[in-house]
Amino acid sequence: MLENLKPQAADKILELMQFYREDPRDNKVDLGVGVYKDATGHTPIMRAVKAAEKQLWEQETTKSYTALSGDPAFGAAMRDLVLADTVPADRVAAIATPGGTGAIRQAFELARLANPDTTVWTSNPTWPNHLSILKFMGLPNREYAYFDEASCTVDFDAMMASLADVKAGDVVLLHGCCHNPTGANLTLDQYGKVADLIAEKGALALVDIAYQGFGDGLEEDAAPTRLLASKLPEMMIAASCSKNFGVYRERAGCLMAISERAEQTANAQGSLNFLNRQNYSFPPDHGARLVTMILTDPALKADWMAELEEVRQGMLTLRQNLADELRQRTNSDRFDFIAQHRGMFSRIGATPEEVLKIREDFGIYMVGDSRMNIAGLNDRTVPLLAEAIAKTCA
Secondary structure, eight states: OGGGOOOOOOOHHHHHHHHHHHOOOTTOEEOOSOOOOOTTSOOOOOHHHHHHHHHHHHHOOOOOOOOTTOOHHHHHHHHHHHHTTSSOGGGEEEEEEEHHHHHHHHHHHHHHHHOTTOOEEEEESOOHHHHHHHHHHTOOEEEEEOEETTTTEEOHHHHHHHHTTOOTTOEEEEESSSOTTTOOOOOHHHHHHHHHHHHHHTOEEEEEEOOTTSSSOHHHHHHHHHHHHHHOSOEEEEEEOTTTSOOGGGOEEEEEEEOSSGGGHHHHHHHHHHHHHHHTSSOOOHHHHHHHHHHHOHHHHHHHHHHHHHHHHHHHHHHHHHHHHHHHHHTSSTTTHHHHOOSSEEEOOOOHHHHHHHHHHHOEEOOTTOEEEGGGOOTTHHHHHHHHHHHHHO
């Protein structure tokens, strides 16, 4: 039977990583994979994570299962981090998931369980795995306009015009902050107008918040999600701890479902638990427990917040330096948007042919749609990238 399996298309980012590894040039630069790197090209373990792991090693007494939803303390800690006191805790059901991707998958499953006829609306563009999962699940998908390729900014009027076709029972997937792959975000006022439209249509918002703390700050990055939660009767939130806690391989994520009334929460929680049981049964605990320890220990949390702020400021500096280099080399403000974008990624508006030329001529690797990982840069490589873009795209 296995001989009937068909070859699957390679993941473009993973394929790009392979090309990078095989490139013999010493001055090559990897801006493809979506992982934070420090100035030396290393993805470090955060200080608070190291400290929590040491405490856990000394204190943990069992490796038995927690619960189908994961440790309830993790759900509570993530609810406080993302939502604060925006909605009463008794309206929020939560499960631990294998990373943010697991949370997205379970959110799609919950939406289908609630409405088998749902259509999921995604921004054009969006994180490619959103589309891949939807296709694999057979869930209908429609795109709404989002990114203006000419200005590399959000085309809000086109976005709202697209969303006018949303139907009751549909799901509208929004990026909570640091839009992936573009780096271009809605303003808080625009999020409010989207919330009003979703409420008017009777649709369900799903927020993918994978980079809280990487954009404008922990509280600032949570503000759009909190605004949506304050204006909508129901919504789902898929949160990842991979980036802001640096626990990529530990697969720590959380899916929250906000019900309109507290008496509906038990049913939502039961449905979430059921979906976990059908998929991976009990979710992984190690990364989730480290996150819980950090968020509930004042000293660990303060150190984590301080280091996260250092990471955020470092990326903002790289953005500004790159924008300045490009302004100098092109004698124009064409690439000033890079300094205005937020998070790890920006899409610079290069064609696939230009992206390939940058790779071949300069050894700089970015995704074919010109998405680049700002965190893959450092003081040495910013001028190299600016030169490559100026000579290839200007």
